[in-house]
Amino acid sequence: MQVTDFDPSQASDAQLSQWREVLNAMTEADMPGEPRWQLDQLRDYLSVTMPGEHRYAFVARENDAADSRIIGHANLLLLADDFDDTGVFEIFVHPGARGHGVGRTLLREVARRAAVEGRGTIGVEVIATTPAVDFYDRLGFSRAVVENRHLLAMDRVDWDAVSANAGRVAAGYRLEYHHDGLPDGLLERYAAIKATLKAEPATNIGAWRGSADVQRLRDSLETLKARGLRSHLVVAINEPTGAVVGLTELVVAAQRPTRGDQYDTVVAPEHGSYGLGLAMKARMLTELREHEPQLRDVQTWTAIDGDPHAHVDAELGFRNDVQWYEYETVVSDVLYRLN
Template identity: 30%
Template sequence: MLEIKPLDLGDVALLDAYADVRIAAQTGKGPGRERIVESLREANPDFSEVVRLVARRDGEGVGITSVGLLGGVNARLAVGPITVHPEHRRQGVGTALLEALLPELRARGRDTFESWGVIKDSAGEHWATARGLHVAASRVIQVLTIAGTAEPVVPAGYRLERWNGATPEHLLVSVAETRQSILDAPATESAVRAPEWTPELVRAEEAEAREAGVEQRVVVAVEETTGRVVALTDVPLHPGDSTHTRWGSTMVTPAHRGHGLGRVVKAHMLHWLRADRPELERVDTGTDAGNSPMIKVNEQLGFVVDREVVVVSRSF
């Protein structure tokens, strides 16, 4: 008989069942049991709460959900995967988890659920669309194995600055303006919305990252004549990110595109990470499939395409 329960971090049997499914579903090298359990106790500044359910059959873990609740302009949206143990797929486990999840989300004021990493044209995508979710966006996931990285050449008229944590006060306003240029990214049907970036929001996001133990590394290009930030990239290093991490975001203001600034700030970030985080072996980055300029920048830096994924979405 299938049993679905919220994950109780004090219940060893449920923790073991959750970790069993995560480990069985991993492709390639992934975190071990101890790291998986440890990560469940860590705060995540991206979410106000994470809803986790565990499906068991005869005490054995057969499926899980781990769905984060977004805030701000996305306060009605929940995102995350539904994962079924490979040996228990096509047995109704995923459907049962979805049916158990939606009331939990409604009770928390959510009316839209999305999963952002479903392999394109996979059984997972077909399962999702058969259950009322639609494909809202496509993304290309690229991977870089970090090796020796040369210091980039900065175009004339610009300089690079970098920091770990709080934005320097003299750059705060233009950092917010540069982050606002993310609105120029290719449009999708995903329900997620970019916030209106202000200096106050930048400071609030930094405070949340600090509280969660996230090391927020930022590299910017500054226009010499104005002293304003015109390009920015960031990499958030979470407590468990030792050998593997994920890139954050990269943006260049419209008037300064075409000078290679996106590639320069990302190259400098790689050089910085290589210099004082030598244990870091791999970085993943996801880019909208329609954003060919950024995909090309990543290729120039040595990233290779690992997989194509889709965002599936359902309002309820």
């Protein structure tokens, strides 16, 4: 087995196909109900990052020959700004290559690169029903966050009820829908509510997605588009003041076009009694029905110790199906254990 650096922007189409084959084989073995990855804009998805961030990738091959098949791969994303001491990574090993140290070798490369880049910690997301749980438990990773993943099957949506909820907007408010970006006049107001709510413990649940200033928000939306992720945004506006008082975000990836990924949903506390959360998420579903007719389901996450929008998800028909763990470890510690 040989592990080498991998540059997706320069990789051949055949190499990208092998990368995808490993991921889809692992998905088939461990998560058969999950959508398979496609090649559409896969190169962009693996290559493009936010300004200030950097992604390193590695592949494991069967032997030392340059043209031998890829049997595993990993990537490490070095975050920026408030998270410049950490990195997040992923490791995927073909089921047929398990038990031969491929995962450990890839993790060692990830940790070494993180150390070279001066990162103190690294983290990874793991689905609770997969063999990855035992892998990271044995290597001393700690579970920093445990979340419930919920799925909504689009063919089981009560569209009459959803349409009614989307129209139940209290007097003095209006909803706006935008896709693949925001008009310039809305960017500052949109970022302002995120900056305010970022400091609210009751709303800062899970991984905050870091678009709480205008430039970073603009960069975030442009990066999503460049990576092949179509953004869908619904905002609640207080008409007397013009302020954005609520928002919900969702993306659909060209690489997995049958699934929608819910991002942040937030409502300013002083406007939380007007049913805006339900109205916004219902409006989102009606827009997805029109703009993303190929969608089979939508996934979202809630914290196990409570979430202000859990009742909204339940009313719309989301159902809990599995837990997700966010593992983390100190880089020097995992290198010691691996060596």
